[in-house]
Amino acid sequence: MTKFLLAVHVLAAILAVGPVTVAASMFPPAARKARAHPEDEQAAAVVRGLHRTCRIYAVVGVVVPVFGFGVAVQMGVVGDAWLVVSMVLTAIAAALLGSAVLPRQSALLADIGTADDGTATATAPAADPVSPFHRATVRLGMLTGVFNLLWATVTVLMIARPGSSTGA
Template sequence: MTTLAIAIHVIAAILLVGPVMVSTSMFPAQIINAQGGNTGALSILHRITKTYGLFSAIVPVLGVAVFLTDLATYGKQGQFHASIALAIVAWALLIFVVIPKQKAVVAALGGDTDTVQAASPADKPVDLEKSRSQIAMFSGIFNLLWIIIAILMFI
């Protein structure tokens, strides 16, 4: 049973976290391209980040499930505790920082934000260059956390 749970956990990480890492990495570069009026790619990257990002919460949940299936083994190994904590931090960073900043940029450039109210008020203009650098930084931190988690899984 533990082997099956680990396999599902790894497959979920690859299929759900991988696309989010790619879309968050590509988003800052697309801001420059979208300033010319073509916001299609930017909107798609935001939608991928948001959708896969929400579903990627399954990965830490499955990690906790694997952890609890063999508590005698995993409970004594600190790297698994650290991995779960880092996954929660990475997911929170994505949901509460990266996605709202992406949404504000897409809305500011007139892109499709799924017909939901823009993340930033209309009277507060978005500084695109500052937002681009912040999104790049927080996306890099998000990606780095997942790389550290992957390394911790194999120690």
């Protein structure tokens, strides 16, 4: 049973968390491009698609810690420090995604002249590098980088398992 749960946990992490980290990282530059070229419907569609990917896979990603906890119970490591730290970092990453990254993506979508559902809103003028829009995309990129760094740290902890008798 442990091997099955571990396989589902690892596959879920690759297939759910991976797309969120990539799409979230691609969103800020894609949003800047869409804002700079409001006539380019393809650029707006890319930004909407990236946001949709982040939203959907954020929900699907809930299975990662669920199956991870099942693995931890089966392995008897629930109280190990490396696992507790991993669970805390996972919770922080999820909170950051849900409370900061996704809402800021939605706000930027509205600002470039497109809504989450793909309906057109007011067309925005091209952004200059010191505009509030540009600064907002830079801040979003920073938050996304922190989100990705949290997941990278959790991944390293899952592989190394410091202090674990089965660790490297």
